[in-house]
Amino acid sequence: MTATGMTRPDATRPMDGDGAGVSLDRSVTGGPASVWEGETIRLRPVVADDWPAFAAWDQEDETSRASYQIDFPRSAEATRTWVEEAATREYRGDRFRWVIARHDGTAAGTINTHTCDARNGTFSFGLAIGQDHRGHGYASQAIRLVLRFYFEELRYQKVTVHVYGWNTASQRLHERLGFQVEGRLRRMTFSHGDHHDTLVYGLTAEEFAAGA
Numbered sequence: 001m002t003a004t005g006m007t008r009p010d011a012t013r014p015m016d017g018d019g020a021g022v023s024l025d026r027s028v029t030g031g032p033a034s035v036w037e038g039e040t041i042r043l044r045p046v047v048a049d050d051w052p053a054f055a056a057w058d059q060e061d062e063t064s065r066a067s068y069q070i071d072f073p074r075s076a077e078a079t080r081t082w083v084e085e086a087a088t089r090e091y092r093g094d095r096f097r098w099v100i101a102r103h104d105g106t107a108a109g110t111i112n113t114h115t116c117d118a119r120n121g122t123f124s125f126g127l128a129i130g131q132d133h134r135g136h137g138y139a140s141q142a143i144r145l146v147l148r149f150y151f152e153e154l155r156y157q158k159v160t161v162h163v164y165g166w167n168t169a170s171q172r173l174h175e176r177l178g179f180q181v182e183g184r185l186r187r188m189t190f191s192h193g194d195h196h197d198t199l200v201y202g203l204t205a206e207e208f209a210a211g212a
């Protein structure tokens with residue numbers, strides 16, 4: 001079982017060394033009690049009661065557009081079913097979806113990992129913060145927590161993110177976290193009546209450890 005209570009039956013990474021003599025108790029090292037604890041947010045699994053928050057984010061067209069695309073409207077029932085499915089899903093491999101929750105319990109956004117390749121140690125993620133909760137450092141904290149877990153606990157070594165060419169907020173967010181532009185994929189998406197390039201951002205485990 002992982003810290004989130006999910007089993008990972010298909011985890012493929014071999015164990016190396018016996019870890020002898022290494023203290024993993026963060027209360028001893030002075031760090032936070034949980035790896036999911038940030039300064040002002042906590043990452044937690046999706047629960048069925050989160051559906052109104054997801055339904056509210058669905059109403060924010062620009063959040064949808066920047067995260068992926070604007071879709072047909074989704075009914076409350078469909079949202080509830082999707083959230084219930086996310087809450088009870090038996091995750092395979094290392095993909096996961098968290099709710100980014102403020103310390104008062106309010107759901108501020110969501111972050112999810114995908115394209116997890118344990119053999120090569122590469123993964124990707126997407127995230128969105130609700131419009132009312134932006135500008136408080138929640139995205140930065142959530143990304144750092146996820147990267148630390150994948151690099152320091154799951155032994156991944158490289159993360160890449162695709163950011164739409166017009167999404168300057170996300171570009172600055174990733175640049176401030178030390179991500180580098182590794183490429184520009186031309187005319188990869190159609191939105192708001194036009195084709196747009198996609199920027200590929202990347203960060204290695206070493207760059208993250210060095211506080212890139």
Ligand SMILES: CC(C)(COP(=O)(O)OP(=O)(O)OC[C@H]1O[C@@H](n2cnc3c(N)ncnc32)[C@H](O)[C@@H]1OP(=O)(O)O)[C@@H](O)C(=O)NCCC(=O)NCCS
Nearest residue numbers: 063066127128129134135136137138139140169170172173
């Ligand atoms: C991009 C997004 C995730 C940022 O979330 P956030 O919690 O507001 O981000 P943070 O508060 O951690 O901001 C960190 C840095 O990002 C940059 N940034 C964030 N929002 C910005 C904006 N609107 N314009 C310019 N830069 C911005 C800033 O450099 C900021 O640091 P600073 O405030 O010290 O200058 C949020 O705007 C969002 O959810 N957008 C819609 C969905 C989306 O774009 N997802 C990412 C897809 S790749």
